[in-house]
Amino acid sequence: xxxLTKDSPKQSINNVMVGEGVKIYDFxxxxxxxxxxxxxxxxxxxxxRGASIGKNCKISSHTFICEGVKILDGVFVGHNVSxxxxxxxxxxxxxxxxxxxxxxxxxxxxxxxxxxxxTSATILCGLTIGDGATxxxxxxxxxxxxxxxxxxxxxxxxxxxxxx
Amino acid sequence: xxxLTKDSPKQSINNVMVGEGVKIYDFxxxxxxxxxxxxxxxxxxxxxRGASIGKNCKISSHTFICEGVKILDGVFVGHNVSxxxxxxxxxxxxxxxxxxxxxxxxxxxxxxxxxxxxTSATILCGLTIGDGATxxxxxxxxxxxxxxxxxxxxxxxxxxxxxx
Amino acid sequence: xxxLTKDSPKQSINNVMVGEGVKIYDFxxxxxxxxxxxxxxxxxxxxxRGASIGKNCKISSHTFICEGVKILDGVFVGHNVSxxxxxxxxxxxxxxxxxxxxxxxxxxxxxxxxxxxxTSATILCGLTIGDGATxxxxxxxxxxxxxxxxxxxxxxxxxxxxxx
Numbered sequence: 001x002x003x004l005t006k007d008s009p010k011q012s013i014n015n016v017m018v019g020e021g022v023k024i025y026d027f028x029x030x031x032x033x034x035x036x037x038x039x040x041x042x043x044x045x046x047x048x049r050g051a052s053i054g055k056n057c058k059i060s061s062h063t064f065i066c067e068g069v070k071i072l073d074g075v076f077v078g079h080n081v082s083x084x085x086x087x088x089x090x091x092x093x094x095x096x097x098x099x100x101x102x103x104x105x106x107x108x109x110x111x112x113x114x115x116x117x118x119t120s121a122t123i124l125c126g127l128t129i130g131d132g133a134t135x136x137x138x139x140x141x142x143x144x145x146x147x148x149x150x151x152x153x154x155x156x157x158x159x160x161x162x163x164x
Numbered sequence: 165x166x167x168l169t170k171d172s173p174k175q176s177i178n179n180v181m182v183g184e185g186v187k188i189y190d191f192x193x194x195x196x197x198x199x200x201x202x203x204x205x206x207x208x209x210x211x212x213r214g215a216s217i218g219k220n221c222k223i224s225s226h227t228f229i230c231e232g233v234k235i236l237d238g239v240f241v242g243h244n245v246s247x248x249x250x251x252x253x254x255x256x257x258x259x260x261x262x263x264x265x266x267x268x269x270x271x272x273x274x275x276x277x278x279x280x281x282x283t284s285a286t287i288l289c290g291l292t293i294g295d296g297a298t299x300x301x302x303x304x305x306x307x308x309x310x311x312x313x314x315x316x317x318x319x320x321x322x323x324x325x326x327x328x
Numbered sequence: 329x330x331x332l333t334k335d336s337p338k339q340s341i342n343n344v345m346v347g348e349g350v351k352i353y354d355f356x357x358x359x360x361x362x363x364x365x366x367x368x369x370x371x372x373x374x375x376x377r378g379a380s381i382g383k384n385c386k387i388s389s390h391t392f393i394c395e396g397v398k399i400l401d402g403v404f405v406g407h408n409v410s411x412x413x414x415x416x417x418x419x420x421x422x423x424x425x426x427x428x429x430x431x432x433x434x435x436x437x438x439x440x441x442x443x444x445x446x447t448s449a450t451i452l453c454g455l456t457i458g459d460g461a462t463x464x465x466x467x468x469x470x471x472x473x474x475x476x477x478x479x480x481x482x483x484x485x486x487x488x489x490x491x492x
Contacts, residue, residue: 056419062372082243119412138450193354256442261384304482
């Protein structure tokens with residue numbers, strides 16, 4: 001892994017740890033995250049500080065990966081997928097003052113190996129998605145997903161399970 | 165507030181009224197709107213003509229705010245949130261000719277003070293979201309939301325209410 | 329139709345067949361697709377190789393149109409709409425090796441004339457959306473939609489039908 005910073009018209013890449021053979025497309029905003037060997041990052045993707053992407057992952061266009069999200073190896077993340085790291089997001093405190101990092105508790109999420117996350121899925125925070133799980137397109141995932149399970153819907157429910 | 169126009173490789177900003185301390189990130193398309201003091205506009209955001217953002221709001225990445233949307237002060241808008249201003253959008257008239265502004269009735273939406281709109285929410289048009297309301301991630305909001313209420317789901321339903 | 333390739337700071341357009349009067353906005357990634365006369369392509373849109381857009385269509389901001397999607401004439405595609413072309417997307421094979429085109433079967437989708445697809449809708453693959461159908465905002469469409477029908481929800485259900 002090497003540290004990459006690049007500010008070109010189509011890419012904002014700032015202090016990103018990048019492995020071998022990583023491919024990054026146009027119109028991306030990546031900062032302070034890590035992307036391991038062989039992974040691909042699509043167009044219109046933002047990945048925040050502290051997020052980590054494992055080896056051989058595919059992060060598709062229009063997806064947002066926030067601080068506190070750890071994605072293991074061989075994960076497919078569809079288009080337009082969003083992660084969350086704050087249970088009660090607010091712009092301001094009750095006195096109307098702008099919130100700062102001190103007013104906010106980050107809640108982490110773990111995505112296991114070889115998970116497949118369908119397009120337009122939304123993954124709430126504080127969750128573990130088990131190895132080999134499949135999340136249907138358009139799902140809103142509000143609970144942990146066991147390894148090998150298939151979930152879909154809003155809120156997402158388990159459609160099938162298999163040993164993994 | 166001052167009028168800002170800026171056409172740089174990473175920002176298309178055209179005739180936007182901007183208050184003190186506004187922060188605008190990369191890859192944005194903003195035109196003819198207003199953004200009041202202290203508000204932040206994330207990456208991959210489009211805000212259309214006539215939309216207004218109050219003071220100390222946070223508009224997160226990948227969000228689309230259309231003409232006819234008025235957002236008051238201290239509002240959190242999550243990532244990948246979309247607003248709507250047309251009940252029956254069409255590309256063409258029944259004779260196949262392209263629609264123009266004359267074929268379209270704009271329907272307005274009001275977002276109250278200190279509302280929190282979760283990531284990936286979709287807000288239909290003609291609605292009022294009351295002060296202090298919370299909209300869960302992934303919700304599709306089809307009705308007015310009372311002040312202080314918490315809603316979630318597709319279509320969004322009230323989960324709890326409190327005086328506000 | 330003429331072949332257009334343009335690599336400017338705000339547009340990545342590569343080998344796109346473009347008709348008369350087509351309008352393409354900023355921050356787009358378009359390659360190997362075709363866009364017929366009079367159609368408009370919004371900001372933050374990606375359209376992949378082999379996708380085709382008919383005449384007088386409106387493709388709104390933040391929308392993703394993948395290979396295998398054929399959109400006929402006069403279609404409205406809202407903001408943040410996503411299409412899909414793979415029933416079981418994976419990043420890697422079961423042995424952990426990265427998938428290639430040989431490991432993947434593309435599943436096509438057809439969008440009929442004068443269809444209206446609401447904002448934030450997700451259209452699964454292998455579907456036919458009949459002429460004049462309306463898909464509500466935030467829908468996740470998992471089945472064919474008959475001509476003239478109105479559908480909404482996750483999964484989308486038929487709300488009304490009319491002869492078309």
